[in-house]
Amino acid sequence: MKRVLLLNNLPAPYFVPLFRRLDEVADWRLTICYATEWKSDLGWPEELTKEGKAPRTIYLDQTKTSAWLPAGLSGGTVGTVLRMLTVLRRERPDYLICYGYTLTPQVTALLSAMLTGVSFALIGDANIYCDQARGLRRMAKRFWLQLLTRKAAAIMTIGRANRRFWQSYGARDERLFPVPFTVDNGYFAQQAEARRSEAVARRDLLGLTGRIVFLYVGRLVARKNIDLLIDSIHQLDEERMALVIVGLGPERGALERRAAGDRRIHFAGGVTPDELPLYYAMSDVLVLVARDEPWGLVINEAMASGLAIIAHRHCGATSDLVSNANGIVLESHTSGELADAMRRLADNPDRLHCLQAGSRHRIADWSIEATVAGIVSAVEASDQQPPQEERR
Numbered sequence: 001m002k003r004v005l006l007l008n009n010l011p012a013p014y015f016v017p018l019f020r021r022l023d024e025v026a027d028w029r030l031t032i033c034y035a036t037e038w039k040s041d042l043g044w045p046e047e048l049t050k051e052g053k054a055p056r057t058i059y060l061d062q063t064k065t066s067a068w069l070p071a072g073l074s075g076g077t078v079g080t081v082l083r084m085l086t087v088l089r090r091e092r093p094d095y096l097i098c099y100g101y102t103l104t105p106q107v108t109a110l111l112s113a114m115l116t117g118v119s120f121a122l123i124g125d126a127n128i129y130c131d132q133a134r135g136l137r138r139m140a141k142r143f144w145l146q147l148l149t150r151k152a153a154a155i156m157t158i159g160r161a162n163r164r165f166w167q168s169y170g171a172r173d174e175r176l177f178p179v180p181f182t183v184d185n186g187y188f189a190q191q192a193e194a195r196r197s198e199a200v201a202r203r204d205l206l207g208l209t210g211r212i213v214f215l216y217v218g219r220l221v222a223r224k225n226i227d228l229l230i231d232s233i234h235q236l237d238e239e240r241m242a243l244v245i246v247g248l249g250p251e252r253g254a255l256e257r258r259a260a261g262d263r264r265i266h267f268a269g270g271v272t273p274d275e276l277p278l279y280y281a282m283s284d285v286l287v288l289v290a291r292d293e294p295w296g297l298v299i300n301e302a303m304a305s306g307l308a309i310i311a312h313r314h315c316g317a318t319s320d321l322v323s324n325a326n327g328i329v330l331e332s333h334t335s336g337e338l339a340d341a342m343r344r345l346a347d348n349p350d351r352l353h354c355l356q357a358g359s360r361h362r363i364a365d366w367s368i369e370a371t372v373a374g375i376v377s378a379v380e381a382s383d384q385q386p387p388q389e390e391r392r
Contacts, residue, residue: 005093096120121154127161129314154382179374188304191277199281215283220249231335280305303363308355326358
């Protein structure tokens with residue numbers, strides 16, 4: 001049986017059902033290796049990341065792996081390298097799937113695969129619009145990624161903008177395999193229906209009854225351009241609209257001051273994954289106008305929950321998931337264009353309902369099953385095939 005090692009940073013809630021399903025479907029001895037078990041600053045409850053993992057799951061962080069690692073390994077970069085090498089020696093994978101390519105565990109695993117001849121596949125969420133490194137950093141990045149694209153057996157592309165990113169570093173079409181970036185659509189769709197009455201009550205509590213509710217979900221950081229949403233609501237100055245902002249981050253104080261007591265703007269603060277479906281159920285439109293957004297899984301979640309979408313064209317998910325069939329694609333980062341888009345949706349409730357239905361229809365094919373099928377296909381088609389540079 002083929003031994004496949006899948007390396008990822010941490011067990012984020014949206015990866016857990018994917019990897020569990022992959023373990024069920026693939027005819028492999030699959031081992032999931034995480035660099036760490038949990039990161040408190042991301043706001044996920046620790047117990048959530050422990051539920052339903054694939055049977056073979058290991059961690060690189062010292063406290064979780066001390067039972068089987070050689071004694072005396074310390075933290076830091078050297079310790080991480082040694083722990084990763086220990087995992088590779090212990091697991092002896094026939095194939096490596098590596099999520100990301102810049103952190104110490106990833107670089108260690110990729111260099112080891114290249115030196116030992118183990119076939120490997122790359123997957124990451126970078127897109128062509130976010131590739132803005134300059135100077136020496138740009139030179140180093142280009143050298144490393146061109147090396148990886150020459151050596152990789154497969155590159156799994158999560159969407160169109162991501163595919164263009166890899167092509168810009170020399171990846172050939174025959175090495176590119178579509179592996180869509182997905183969430184558990186069924187969970188969000190089911191929760192949207194199950195919590196409908198609770199959502200109506202929450203709308204009433206917040207004074208949102210009868211209003212078109214625009215929703216932001218994510219970190220409150222500058223690159224997300226949440227100030228544009230607030231400015232747009234101020235420009236519209238209409239009681240029929242409201243904005244709900246879900247998330248925590250260093251910009252919260254400044255954003256609350258910018259909102260200036262506007263009763264149509266509500267800051268929900270940090271919300272657990274279990275609570276998040278309620279906010280989708282009580283909203284009408286998700287808005288994502290970030291300056292630098294590699295993908296944006298909140299778009300997947302919102303579409304599965306039946307929301308229309310307003311998103312900037314450089315958001316990674318926009319190219320694949322957002323069109324005039326389910327929302328509005330923005331060309332600029334200006335409050336004027338955003339306010340106009342919000343007004344157009346609020347002015348036409350019938351059109352808004354059609355867009356919401358369009359979201360459900362479009363996201364149906366963008367499923368965990370499609371992702372699993374893509375991963376299996378990429379590994380099986382590329383295993384034991386010579387890398388690009390050997391076929392020239």
